[in-house]
């Protein structure tokens with residue numbers, strides 16, 4: 001049952017609070033509704049044609065005030081202590097920064113590693129610093145029962161201790177634009193030894209992960225420019241195969257005419273190094289006609305930029 005899977009130390013606590021509150025609410029719903037129905041029948045107009053005044057009853061009033069008060073304070077206390085647990089990060093937690101942008105996730109590790117899926121060690125606490133490069137996003141890992149908004153300009157955080165091996169979905173929970181539904185990633189929980197050999201090794205992704213598997217199965221070794229495009233999440237919006245996504249496809253981009261909008265005026269773009277470098281580094285300076293002006297700027301090194309530009313110009 002993946003829906004009910006509890007894969008972090010907080011999951012059981014969140015579920016317990018949810019179940020207690022839910023059971024109490026259902027019990028009161030049944031109790032109050034059946035009392036209303038019972039009284040409506042017992043005291044209806046046929047049986048009691050003449051209305052009477054009912055004098056106050058102090059003890060009844062005290063009872064129906066104090067019992068719900070105790071129950072609600074109990075709910076509050078139970079919820080508060082578990083919420084407090086979820087905001088108290090253990091001192092030895094590894095700090096990883098989750099960077100959200102339209103419409104992709106990337107994760108930055110203390111040693112400078114960058115990934116598109118969150119790789120963590122089993123039973124080791126992790127603090128996630130949440131950062132947005134553009135608009136509101138939401139960091140949600142259903143199996144961990146953690147969900148936190150990522151607000152641009154604000155430093156929010158969450159934390160978890162994974163208690164199960166495997167891959168768990170990361171979803172964005174704030175409607176952040178046309179690509180919102182595709183803003184997905186995964187937490188990959190591996191044994192500590194595997195995590196350490198990955199963390200201190202040269203590989204970008206885990207030896208067992210999908211990214212490497214697909215590269216190994218394809219006949220050609222992966223192009224370094226494609227690796228840069230993947231790392232920068234460029235391929236979430238631009239396809240390599242002609243498919244129209246959020247942005248124009250990279251396929252044959254220098255072979256076709258493109259109209260760009262500069263300062264509100266349309267003009268033809270020459271597909272040369274200058275144009276491509278500018279389009280990558282300051283994408284808002286001019287935009288391709290018919291596409292939304294949503295691309296974030298990309299801090300590429302000079303060498304990376306050169307590789308990407310010559311790759312894009314060579315794509316037929």
Ligand code: CUA
Pocket residue numbers: 100101102103136137138172173174175176177180181183
């Ligand atoms: Cu990011 Cu929805």
